[in-house]
Amino acid sequence: MKNSKKEQETNPVEDFLRHFMIYDHVLDLKETGEFNGAADHLLNLLGQGCSENLEETIDLPRAKANSENLDSMPAEYVSALFDQKAKIFDIKLLEILQYSLPTKIHEKINTLNLGPFKRLLDLGCGTGLAAELFEDRIPYKTGVDIFEQMLNLARDKRIYDDLQQCEINDFLDQDHPQKWDLILASELFPYFGSLEDLFAGVARNIEKNGVFLFSAEAVMEPTSDTPPYIMSDSCRFTHTENYLRNLLKQFDFAVIDFTQTTLRQECENPVLGHLVVARYMPA
Structure with missing residues (x-):
């Protein structure tokens, strides 16, 4: 029987969530001593490809619909992605998706011999x-995220001196008593599709x-x-290098390093x- 186009398409965000939930079940079974069940579910996780649909497992809002008119990701979509299984988010991101960006950021700052810094603002800080x-390198650290469960996990780690639950642009629009000398995003x-407000x-x-x-x-x-920006098949915005460079110039940032990784x-x-490093140098 011929598969429909919808059945043939792959959505990596759905794939991530599907594996996320299976792995969480593995951990739950292991904690209760159901080792055989945990092994079966783990084999299921390892054996599944990326074509299986998640719709029967979780009701994930479809941000792809009318994506041509979107300037940012709908909050309900991102909430569904991150709030449901926040407790094992770090494990999934680091192990399943081989997420190494935090290490690359740290290495980049060391290689470029940047700092020392006094105040860090971590936008979309997650966990x-x-x-x-x-x-141990920055005395004062502020984390901002819209999702409460992610912030609860970050709070448990005792990394930040201040955690704020807020939409990113709303936070940046507020009057803050002090500025930051290192901002991460x-x-x-x-x-976000359009980035003008965020850069401002x-x-x-x-x-x-x-x-x-x-x-x-x-x-x-x-x-x-x-x-300048396109929503990908994984329902995430991609940005062109020219757009990012033009924004940096428009808002008085001088490029220190601009790397594809x-x-x-x-x-x-x-x-x-x-992965971009820039210095704020207003006239």
């Missing part, structure tokens, strides 16, 4: 994976000569007609992106 590596841009907010809240370090998933093989793995394929 604190990026900030963990700076635990790792794995944040895929949930970062410029308002960063100290002169402060460092802005961010990652962005790359638009592959762009042409002169390629729009592998951000993580999806269905055993590398996800390529940009």
Whole structure:
């Protein structure tokens, strides 16, 4: 029987969630002593490909619908992705998706001999994976995320001096008594298409000569007609290098380093992106 187009398509976000839930069940069974059941579920996890659909397991909002009109990811979509199984998020991200961006950020700052820094602002901090590596190096650390369960996990780690549950642009629009000399935005841009407001907010809240370090998933093989950002098949925004460079220039950031790198793995394929380090140098 011929498969429909929908059945043939692969959604790596759904694949991530499906494996996420299976692995969580494995851990639950192991904790209760059901080792045979845990082994069966783990074999199920390892044996499944990326074509299996998750719709029967979880009701994941479809951000892909009308994606041409989206400037950012709908909050309910991101909430479904991160809030449901936050307790094993770190394990899934590091082991299943081979997520190494926090280490690359730390290595980049060391290689470029940046710092020392006094105040870190971690935008979209999640459970604190990026900030963990700076635990003893930066005296004051602020984390911002919209999802309560992620912030609860970050709070348990005692990495941050201040944690704020807030939408990113809303936080950057607020009046803060002090600015930050290092602002991180790792794995944040895929949930925003248009980045003008975010860059403007970062410029308002960063100290002169402060460092802005961010990652962005790359638009592959762009042409002169390629729009600045595109929603990928995995329901995440990708951005062109030209768009990012133009924004840096527009908001008075001087590029220190602009590198293409592998951000993580999806269905055993590398996800390529940009890792960018820039210094705020207003006139």
